[in-house]
Amino acid sequence: MITFRVRCMNIIDQKSLLTRKNDEKDSATICELRHIVKVYHGAQTPAVRDLNLTIRDGEFLTLLGPSGSGKTTTLMMLAGFERPSEGQILLKGEDITYVAPHKRGLGVVFQSYALFPHMSVFENVAFPLSVRGVNKADISSRVNRTLEVVKLAALADRQPRQLSGGQQQRVALARALVFDPPVVLMDEPLGALDRQLREHMQIEISRLHRDLGVTVIYVTHDQDEALTMSDRVAVFNGGLVRQLSSPKELYDHPNDEFVARFVGENNNIEGTVAAVEGGGRCRVLLADGTPVRAMGMPTLVEGAAVFVSLRPERVHCGVPAAEGGFNVLKGTVSDVVFRGDHVRLSVLTPSVGELNARIPRADLREDLVQGAEIDVHWSASQCLAIPQTGSIA
Numbered sequence: 467m468i469t470f471r472v473r474c475m476n477i478i479d480q481k482s483l484l485t486r487k488n489d490e491k492d493s494a495t496i497c498e499l500r501h502i503v504k505v506y507h508g509a510q511t512p513a514v515r516d517l518n519l520t521i522r523d524g525e526f527l528t529l530l531g532p533s534g535s536g537k538t539t540t541l542m543m544l545a546g547f548e549r550p551s552e553g554q555i556l557l558k559g560e561d562i563t564y565v566a567p568h569k570r571g572l573g574v575v576f577q578s579y580a581l582f583p584h585m586s587v588f589e590n591v592a593f594p595l596s597v598r599g600v601n602k603a604d605i606s607s608r609v610n611r612t613l614e615v616v617k618l619a620a621l622a623d624r625q626p627r628q629l630s631g632g633q634q635q636r637v638a639l640a641r642a643l644v645f646d647p648p649v650v651l652m653d654e655p656l657g658a659l660d661r662q663l664r665e666h667m668q669i670e671i672s673r674l675h676r677d678l679g680v681t682v683i684y685v686t687h688d689q690d691e692a693l694t695m696s697d698r699v700a701v702f703n704g705g706l707v708r709q710l711s712s713p714k715e716l717y718d719h720p721n722d723e724f725v726a727r728f729v730g731e732n733n734n735i736e737g738t739v740a741a742v743e744g745g746g747r748c749r750v751l752l753a754d755g756t757p758v759r760a761m762g763m764p765t766l767v768e769g770a771a772v773f774v775s776l777r778p779e780r781v782h783c784g785v786p787a788a789e790g791g792f793n794v795l796k797g798t799v800s801d802v803v804f805r806g807d808h809v810r811l812s813v814l815t816p817s818v819g820e821l822n823a824r825i826p827r828a829d830l831r832e833d834l835v836q837g838a839e840i841d842v843h844w845s846a847s848q849c850l851a852i853p854q855t856g857s858i859a
């Protein structure tokens with residue numbers, strides 16, 4: 467019979483878990499992927515290439531990337547359902563590369579809830595404890611406590627088919643948390659839910675992560691989800707991590723063209739570096755010779771082909787220019803789309819074609835209508851010149 471080491475806690479004790487989180491905040495490494503390569507049988511190219519990733523105890527780390535970029539493969543190797551072709555996986559300093567999934571003691575939640583249809587909610591959540599040989603009294607108290615944490619205590623006797631999608635996903639969460647795993651792995655857990663429920667569950671999962679202090683490794687292709695929920699995000703493309711940083715850093719300072727294009731919406735204005743200036747700035751000539759100023763990556767050199775990455779919310783419309791004549795383009799409003807709390811404005815400029823702006827409703831002036839001739843303007847400190855590499859999502 468399989469034996470599992472059960473942690474001493476009889477129930478999920480939120481208080482002690484909270485203490486654990488505060489004491490060890492950001493300090494320890496809980497899990498490490500070292501030089502991981504995965505080549506599936508018969509595949510021409512690796513699904514994951516030389517992946518190095520250190521996961522901190524208690525953090526919410528999201529693996530974000532387009533379909534086929536290697537996120538699920540990475541998670542499956544962490545879970546033990548796939549074996550790396552090369553490299554090493556460490557959990558709390560121990561090599562688990564070839565340890566069977568059930569012996570790793572990790573919680574796993576998939577998009578398909580994978581609940582046992584013939585078992586009640588209680589029995590589903592109790593399952594990981596029963597197989598670990600926990601006694602009945604402890605099972606009962608731990609399951610009840612966990613069902614309270616995920617707000618399902620009133621539905622303990624129901625069967626999965628009697629629950630909504632969101633409730634079923636909460637059962638799956640409870641089942642992954644009930645045995646107090648050090649790490650919970652989640653693969654697109656909200657992918658099957660409608661938008662409203664997904665947003666609600668994002669808040670729920672964030673709350674659970676915060677309250678329980680458990681480490682979460684979360685896979686999604688949804689950048690909003692990644693930016694809202696994570697402490698750090700690893701952006702995958704082609705089996706490589708292109709950037710690993712906080713959501714804010716990712717949004718404000720993408721490492722390269724791929725990340726800039728994949729994370730958040732952008733205007734990407736092509737140009738050539740005319741001069742590298744002080745203060746991290748550079749002067750870029752657009753295709754029609756118009757000069758603009760932007761923040762430049764440290765590696766930029768004169769003559770480099772770049773695009774100037776400019777978020778729509780940084781574009782000001784019709785506001786007098788304040789950059790000494792730089793970063794002002796003339797244009798005509800081609801489209802105005804109402805989006806509830808903001809308006810999306812498309813402005814056709816002779817210089818660079820269409821630029822998109824996002825204007826909060828409160829700042830929308832009446833003269834910003836389709837056909838209006840306006841200036842668009844942005845600050846040099848709020849746009850980034852990124853070398854063109856052709857690596858498009």
Ligand code: ADP
Nearest residue numbers: 506509513531532533534535536537538539540
């Ligand atoms: P993601 O989760 O980012 O969508 P995956 O990790 O599922 O990406 O896939 C990465 C690459 O590995 C893709 O090219 C995919 O087709 C391939 N792949 C995934 N699973 C298998 C498998 N079981 N056998 C062969 N190739 C696979």
